[in-house]
Amino acid sequence: MSIRFRLLLSFTSVVVVSVILFVLTAYLLSVAATGDFRSISSFYNIHYSLHPLSEEEENLFIDMKYWAKHEPERLKDQLLLADYDYQLKMVQAGLVVRQNNKIIYAAPTLNGMDLTAGLPSYDMGNNSIRNTMNVGNRFFSYAKFDFYFSPETGEKGSIFVIRERSPFAEMVRTLLPILIVIFVAILLLTGFLLYRYVTRTIIHPLNKLRQSAEHIKDGDLTFQLQATSRDEVGQLVLTFDQMRQQLYDSIQLQLHYEENRKQLLSNISHDLRTPITTIKGYAEGIRDGVAQTQEKLDKYVGAIHTKATDMERLVDELLYYSKLDLNKEPFSFGQVELGPFLHRIADELAIEFDNHAVTVKWEEEHEQPLFVLADREKLKRVIINLLDNSLKYMNQSPKQLTIAIERNDEQATIKIADNGPGIHHDSLPHVFERFYREEPSRGQAAGGNGLGLAIARQIIEGHGGTIWAESEPGQGTSVFFTLKIFVDRR
Ligand SMILES: Nc1ncnc2c1ncn2[C@@H]1O[C@H](COP(=O)(O)OP(=O)(O)OP(=O)(O)O)[C@@H](O)[C@H]1O
Ligand SMILES: [Mg+2]
Incomplete structure (x- = not known):
């Protein structure tokens, strides 16, 4: 099952479960409030039917019920009715008295309304005392009592204590289906947007990754992937x-x-x-x-x-x-005092220098002995390789060699320079490559194997140092290399 499908499934189930929960909660609420398993649409009717009046209104209603039972004629007394109505008005209710089919008293707030059509018919057993009614587009809850003004003539009467109910409640009642539709629509829309968001931020990049992996599988590595988010x-x-x-x-x-x-x-x-x-x-x-x-x-x-x-x-x-x-040549590092070490090698080569009519110039500081950590035998090989090159390639008098030792923070730099023919700019980056020889020297009597500098580089890098050459054709060549200065930490 693809992630896309799973997402779709989970969003759909969230929507469905939410709708079910919403409807169920609304239904249970209505049941809890009304105690009746009727449909939610009658929720407000039921609620107000059970509790149409407040306590004060109920008291006044009981009062009037008493008159209706014992002295019904008094309920024709407009003054008394107006007085009750006034008291009811204080608690936001109103009074209506009906005689047969005629309204003999109606609270002033109800003026202009066709009450006769809205009022419930007579129920002399008074089985349904409390209920709600719609008059025009207004919604009321009421308590009613039916009685006989005179049992002999059968003249019927009713008293109503009515109270207008919040239009909001009524609005909610009519808007409830619309609200549910809107709720579901919002839920669907949110689900859809969420689905698109997740698709765009997760599925699409994943698909791209898969395609890229396929490219790699096919041996194509030249493309570039761009991250679209930081997550x-x-x-x-x-x-x-x-x-x-x-x-x-x-x-x-x-x-x-x-x-x-x-x-x-x-x-x-x-x-x-x-x-x-x-x-x-x-x-x-x-x-x-x-x-x-x-x-x-x-x-x-x-x-x-x-x-x-x-x-x-x-x-x-x-x-x-x-x-x-192949790293098969082990290095045995030891403490080497650089100055005397170089002088000793130069002394060994003194005859060679004489033979080639080469003068050697030293540039070194003498303040403190300078120790480096090196493999003596290999370091000697490097120096001999470099001196050998200078001797081999210097071709015009006076031949001069410079050996310099410089001390930096943590490393020593050794320079071996000559005033020979120099190395061409194009060749300079390659002289440390194995078998590399500048064209004229290849196959020449002076030419070697092209391994001298390659070996020197291997050895210096094995010491953790670097080696490089600087040269100006016609002026000479300087080869530099660095070695770590030995610090006695004991
Ligand atoms: N001091 C120098 N002056 C001029 N050219 C040089 C100098 N040192 C090196 N080169 C050039 O760099 C090339 C590579 O030097 P490298 O020492 O690696 O090889 P080689 O001297 O030719 O042979 P080998 O050292 O193996 O006998 C040389 O062939 C030469 O062309
Ligand atoms: Mg060489």
């Missing part, structure tokens, strides 16, 4: 859209990885194939006796050895990179 449904729509966005992003990332993987495979194949071809060529040369002299033979064997070493280095680096990538 729970709106939040659900919003969360659903966030989920879609994340799914979309992760699929894009997956595709990107897939693309990378293909690229990687093609790069590896290429980079392995080139030295293999060379090795094969030289080996064939030796086999075919091309290297006839010892000198040539040495050259061939030397070339084979160099290429094999290159390949070994590539495979080693690749293995190392993939270990880092």
